[in-house]
Amino acid sequence: MLTVHHLGKSQSERIVWLCEELGIPYELKLYARDPVTRLGPPEYKALHPLGTAPIITDGNVVLAESAAIMEYIMAKYGNGGLIPAATDPAFADYLYWFHFANGSLQPNLGRSMILSRLDLPADNPMLNWVSARRDLVMGLVEKRLGEKDYLAGDAFTAADIVTVFSLTTMRLFLPMDLSPYPNILAYLQRIGARDAYRRALKKSDPDLTPMLT
Template identity: 75%
Template sequence: MLTVHHLGKSQSERIVWLCEELGIPYELKVYDRHPVTRLAQPDYKALHPIGAAPVITDGDLVLAESAAIVDYIVARYGNGRLVLAADHPDFAQFLYWFHFANGTLQPATGRNMILGRLNLAADNPMLLAMKARLKLALDLVEARLGKADYLAGREFTTADIMNVFSLTTMRLFLPFDLAPYPAILAYLQRIGARDAYQRAMRKGDPDMAPLLT
């Protein structure tokens, strides 16, 4: 049985959402964060040597890293759904935006979160550089969504599943304003209207209203 080990308010929401979109059977185990540190507790860290979310188990397999898990589940259980084939005209865009999530957008938010906790001066060069990097990433997403309903193009794909966390739940840890990005906000309304997304968020984080505005 495929089991999704979901750490509350974390990137593992991607995996819960993916399973709901595919409509596949899975067991969901939800783990709370430490009430003070807000980090994973020992029971979650024991699942995998890296000690971070997400983690799945499937029989004897233990697998971490959200992109690897998404690829694994789609290849094993997806029957070609939510990905674009190499001969699809939007294949290159699909690949780019799928990898943009963990290659550019999430690192930009994560670095700003860490720097924001260091009480650096507002004119600190590293802080300014990282804020500029995040703005550049958000500007690029805005430009893309001004031309396409979804990141790969017309079709909803795993590229969307990979990126939405950084635009929504991540703002609990790094608040940033999306008001300057109307195309992103319209996109998040489309995402929020998806039944599978609603089910995933209710199951994984029932105490949290999705940050779609």
Template identity: 65%
Template sequence: MNTIHHLGHSQSERILWLCEELGIPYALKRYTRDAVTRLSPPELKALHPLGAAPLIEDGDLLLAESAAIVEYLIAVHGGGRLKPGPGHPDFAPFLYWFHFANGNLQPVMLRRMTLGRALPADHPVLTATQERLDKVLALVEERLGQAPYFAGDDFSAADIMSIFSLTTMRLFLPIDLTPYPNIRAYLERIGERPAYRAAMAKGDPELTPLLV
């Protein structure tokens, strides 16, 4: 059985959710952020040099990085489910949006959060970063007006990769989603998934998912 090392309010929620969607059994070890620094506790640093979550243990394997873990679990334990193959018409959109989550969406949100704490509101670098975030969110809004899920008609791992930034990350960088009706409708659809609700209840039982 896989062991998931989960840091509360972090991208490791993706791994719990994936396992719930695929019915992959797992043992859960929860960790809490430092109340002052909001960083990982020493127990996670003892497992991995970066002290980050998620981490999974599968036999002798210790694997970090949420995208790598998602791909590993789908390939090794999930029978390839939630990932369209090369012959599927949604294959290229899946690849794009799967990598968009950690390649564009999450980085620009982190950059906006960090610069917002370090620079005055009228600083040109902060302004440029906000403009980039607005463009990224507009692209997500456009996509979710074209299809019910990121890859297309079917729910996939691209959705599992994307949701953290649109929900839990807003604990760190509040964003008003009122101008984005397609994103809000999408989050409502995700919130109806039993596997998502189960994963969040197990991993972050004190948190009400930010689905609005």
């Protein structure tokens, strides 16, 4: 049985959502963050040497890293769903945006989160560089969503699933005003209307109001 080990308010919401979109059977195990450190509890850290979310188990397989987990689940259980065919003109865009999520968007937001906790002066060169990169990356997403309803094109794909956490739940850790990004806000409303997204959030983090505005 495929088991999703979900650490509360973490990137593992992507995996719950993916399973709901694909309509595949899975077991969901929930883990609460330590109230002081905000990290995973010992039983979660025992699952994988890094102890980071998400983690799945599937028989003897133990797998971490959200993009790797998503590719594994789609290849083994997805029956071609949520991925354009290689002959589809949207395929290259799908690959780009799927990897952009963890290759560009999430790292830039993560650096901003860390620096925001260091009480650096406003003229700190590293702070300014990271802020400029974050604005560039967010601007690229905004531009794309002004051109297409979804990141890979006209159809919803796994590229959207892997991206949305950074624009929503991540803001619990890095508050970010999305009002300068009307296309992103409109996109999040489309996402929030999806039954599978609502089911996933209700199962994984029932006390969390989806951060779609």
